[in-house]
Amino acid sequence: MAPPDERRNNGPGEGQATASPWAAILAGVSMLGPAAQASVPGLYAWALTVAPAAWSRGAPWVAKATAIMGLLSLGASVVAERRWGAARYVGVWGLVLTSSVTWVLAPAALSPLHLDVARGVAGMLGWALFAFACAAPALRRSAYPDARLGDEGPLRPRTELRRGDGLYILGGALVALALQTVGWRVNVPERALLVRVVSLAAGLAIVAAVTSVALARHGRPTQRPSEREARRLRRDKLRAGLPWLLGLAMLGILGLLAILRES
Amino acid sequence: MQLIDALAIVLIVAAAAAFVLGDAALARAEDLKALYWLIIGAVSVRAGVQIARPRAKA
Numbered sequence: 001m002a003p004p005d006e007r008r009n010n011g012p013g014e015g016q017a018t019a020s021p022w023a024a025i026l027a028g029v030s031m032l033g034p035a036a037q038a039s040v041p042g043l044y045a046w047a048l049t050v051a052p053a054a055w056s057r058g059a060p061w062v063a064k065a066t067a068i069m070g071l072l073s074l075g076a077s078v079v080a081e082r083r084w085g086a087a088r089y090v091g092v093w094g095l096v097l098t099s100s101v102t103w104v105l106a107p108a109a110l111s112p113l114h115l116d117v118a119r120g121v122a123g124m125l126g127w128a129l130f131a132f133a134c135a136a137p138a139l140r141r142s143a144y145p146d147a148r149l150g151d152e153g154p155l156r157p158r159t160e161l162r163r164g165d166g167l168y169i170l171g172g173a174l175v176a177l178a179l180q181t182v183g184w185r186v187n188v189p190e191r192a193l194l195v196r197v198v199s200l201a202a203g204l205a206i207v208a209a210v211t212s213v214a215l216a217r218h219g220r221p222t223q224r225p226s227e228r229e230a231r232r233l234r235r236d237k238l239r240a241g242l243p244w245l246l247g248l249a250m251l252g253i254l255g256l257l258a259i260l261r262e263s
Numbered sequence: 264m265q266l267i268d269a270l271a272i273v274l275i276v277a278a279a280a281a282f283v284l285g286d287a288a289l290a291r292a293e294d295l296k297a298l299y300w301l302i303i304g305a306v307s308v309r310a311g312v313q314i315a316r317p318r319a320k321a
Contacts, residue, residue: 175279178279178283179279179282179283179286182283182286182287182290183286183287183289183290185290186290191289191290191292194289195286195289195290198285198286198289198301199282199286202282202285202286202301202304203282205278205282205304205305205308206275206278206279206282206308209275209278209308209311209312210275212312212315212316213268213271213272213275213311213312213315213316215316216268216271216315216316217268234265234267237267237313237314237315238267238314240313240314241271241310241311241313241314244306244307244309244310244313245310247306247310248303248306248307248310251299251302251303251306252303254299255299255303
């Protein structure tokens with residue numbers, strides 16, 4: 001372990017200089033009250049799912065009025081929360097109830113023929129974020145904004161991480177995202193749901209596998225193994241993967257046989 | 264990077280391609296093809312993980 005003198009910070013501004021932009025964004029959000037924090041995803045969800053329904057062709061004027069009331073209740077909760085603690089509930093329930101009334105009054109706007117897939121997914125995410133922001137405890141401002149964990153500066157890691165882990169994880173995440181682009185034009189709802197579940201499970205499997213491969217690089221000894229040891233390691237790995245490789249070969253032969261039979 | 268690690272990565276890339284093909288077949292309602300490709304994807308993932316990290320769970 002390094003002596004305390006070596007671990008000490010060089011100056012008082014060092015901790016602030018190395019603060020990430022995410023920390024600054026989080027600090028900015030924590031300055032807002034709970035209702036204001038929830039109002040951001042609420043406004044997003046309203047703009048994507050309620051406003052288009054209220055201002056769709058054939059929607060009655062009452063639908064427009066309830067949509068505007070939802071927006072007003074959201075704004076009122078932000079303004080009133082400093083004086084009245086329960087104002088948060090006005091924003092939550094006001095937006096949810098008025099949005100429900102709007103959708104009931106203009107049901108055709110939510111049918112698959114009128115609702116764009118990308119907008120539908122984005123709206124669903126918006127409502128999920130709004131629900132999370134309403135249910136979860138709000139971010140609170142730190143009582144000691146300038147305080148640091150200790151006088152001895154940041155802790156040092158016990159070991160150095162190998163470079164390239166980020167590339168592995170990025171590759172896995174890109175594959176998982178690419179899987180989410182498949183099968184958005186399925187008309188049957190049950191099959192569309194099955195495709196989404198399968199693509200989600202496949203994406204998770206790929207991310208888990210990529211993480212395992214990246215972690216395998218960390219398990220190796222720092223010293224270069226002898227030739228005999230390296231050979232034994234290779235043999236162990238091949239032996240572990242051999243049954244699965246044989247299964248893969250059998251599946252390949254089966255596929256070829258099916259193609260030959262069809263032709 | 265050793266050759267055996269490259270083989271593990273190739274298997275996982277192949278698994279990703281198989282999953283995409285399986286998902287697309289499932290969307291086209293070709294269930295047998297979808298099942299075939301999804302099984303190939305699952306076996307490839309398992310093979311890749313076992314080769315990279317013996318006795319690991321994917």
